[in-house]
Amino acid sequence: GQSLEQPSEVTAVEGAIVQINCTYQTSGFYGLSWYQQHDGGAPTFLSYNGLDGLEETGRFSSFLSRSDSYGYLLLQELQMKDSASYFCAVRDDSSYKLIFGSGTRLLVRP
Amino acid sequence: SQTIHQWPATLVQPVGSPLSLECTVEGTSNPNLYWYRQAAGRGLQLLFYSVGIGQISSEVPQNLSASRPQDRQFILSSKKLLLSDSGFYLCAWRANYEQYFGPGTRLTVT
Numbered sequence: 001g002q003s004l005e006q007p008s009e010v011t012a013v014e015g016a017i018v019q020i021n022c023t024y025q026t027s028g029f030y031g032l033s034w035y036q037q038h039d040g041g042a043p044t045f046l047s048y049n050g051l052d053g054l055e056e057t058g059r060f061s062s063f064l065s066r067s068d069s070y071g072y073l074l075l076q077e078l079q080m081k082d083s084a085s086y087f088c089a090v091r092d093d094s095s096y097k098l099i100f101g102s103g104t105r106l107l108v109r110p
Numbered sequence: 111s112q113t114i115h116q117w118p119a120t121l122v123q124p125v126g127s128p129l130s131l132e133c134t135v136e137g138t139s140n141p142n143l144y145w146y147r148q149a150a151g152r153g154l155q156l157l158f159y160s161v162g163i164g165q166i167s168s169e170v171p172q173n174l175s176a177s178r179p180q181d182r183q184f185i186l187s188s189k190k191l192l193l194s195d196s197g198f199y200l201c202a203w204r205a206n207y208e209q210y211f212g213p214g215t216r217l218t219v220t
Binding site: 004031033041042043044045048050087089091095096097098099100101102103 | 142144146151152153154155156159161167169200204207208209210211212213214
């Protein structure tokens with residue numbers, strides 16, 4: 001079956017760094033994406049990794065290791081507005097469908 | 111720029127009633143379109159996706175159906191709602207590796 005595992009909740013302090021891990025088990029693999037969703041809102045795209053390594057976009061970075069079926073999202077210089085749910089998603093075939101994890105709820109405290 | 115619309119924003123329907131949710135996309139042609147459902151505190155479940163007019167792929171067998179009567183219009187329907195159909199329904203379109211989500215419809219079946 002297809003499964004993505006990520007922690008359900010993470011708490012961190014404003015200004016700190018937090019890493020949200022995602023491990024996946026899918027029949028195929030074409031890439032790993034990360035989405036952010038604030039309470040009551042729609043998900044918004046953060047990053048995509050198709051190949052191994054680190055992708056950096058401002059305060060956010062995402063890493064992928066295909067041999068380990070593992071990736072993570074790194075958030076630096078945390079701000080209160082980063083409090084949200086973060087979802088990893090795998091594209092498992094050439095059709096551009098996504099399989100989403102259950103999400104990690106990040107709480108940033110002052 | 112591209113914009114995705116969904117309506118209504120919220121909906122309360124009795125069990126056994128019909129459903130019609132509409133999604134339209136502006137600023138792009140022949141988009142890949144997706145319908146997702148999100149239960150409270152959970153990840154996104156892909157329901158349907160479409161690569162063109164009249165082309166619908168169903169991901170989960172249930173009492174929902176989808177149609178794409180026009181290039182930029184995607185409709186989610188049900189003839190008889192179940193309590194388990196309650197959730198946050200999101201329409202999305204794809205650009206390269208990114209999916210862009212509409213504002214969503216929060217459906218409560220009573």
